[in-house]
Amino acid sequence: MGLVAVTAGLFALGAYLGRDLSYGWGFAAFIASFGLLIGLSFAARRSEQLAIGLLFGFGVLIGLGTAPTIAHYASTNPQSVWQAGGATALFIAGFGAAGYATRRDLSGVARACFWALLALIVFGIVTIFVRIPNGALIYSIAGLVIFAGFTAFDFQRLRRTQDIRAAPLLAASIFLDVLNVFLLLLSLFNRD
Structure with missing residues (x-):
């Protein structure tokens, strides 16, 4: 960490x-x-x-x-940056603790989240060209659900990993979870 x-x-x-x-x-x-x-x-x-x-x-x-x-x-909207930061800390702490504590193997969740993330990227590209009512809201909420799964999985990997050489990659994964959750919450808190 x-x-x-x-x-x-x-x-x-x-x-x-x-x-x-x-x-x-x-x-x-x-x-x-x-x-x-x-x-x-x-x-x-x-x-x-x-x-x-x-x-x-x-x-x-x-x-x-x-x-x-x-x-x-x-x-x-300066207040939204602080709100997104605080909400990100709570989000990561909650889902990270759940992933760290669970004994169930979450690799299936990670696979599902990977495919869901690819679908979300396609959805994001489609919303550039096609106006979808509440598309940004759908994108943000779906992204948060996906990164909840990734966060839990990465924290479970943190608990299970014994190889010190894997630490930089695991740190990058957890950091990307934090960053994406922050950006999704920032978008969610700045809806029109």
Whole structure:
């Protein structure tokens, strides 16, 4: 969990430094962060230090990438950023504790969540071109349900994993759960 905390701190640093970035530069940082995430999956097998460095670089770059979005929400409805942060902490604590404590194998839940996430991505692309009443609300709530499952699964993996080399990848998974829940709640709290 220490790696997750440091990555979150570096995310906050990146978001602070990138608060004045244009959406174009934010998008470039967002794409670069996923390049680091792919590199992290390969580096985790070879070098723990390299994997941790890539994880921390990912935290900074994803912070830079999401900074324009967070800055927009902070300028239009600053209270929603704090509400989303608090609700994210409660959400992750609740579903993380449930996943950590359960003895039932949640790998089937993770598979279902993966396919549901792919369907949600397709739904998001469709809503760009087709107006669906309450599409953003449906997207946010479905995303929260999906990431509830991922959060429980990742915390169960945290309890069961003995391999220290898996720590950077597991930290990245938990951090992505936290980030996605935060962004979904931020969207939910800023509905028109």
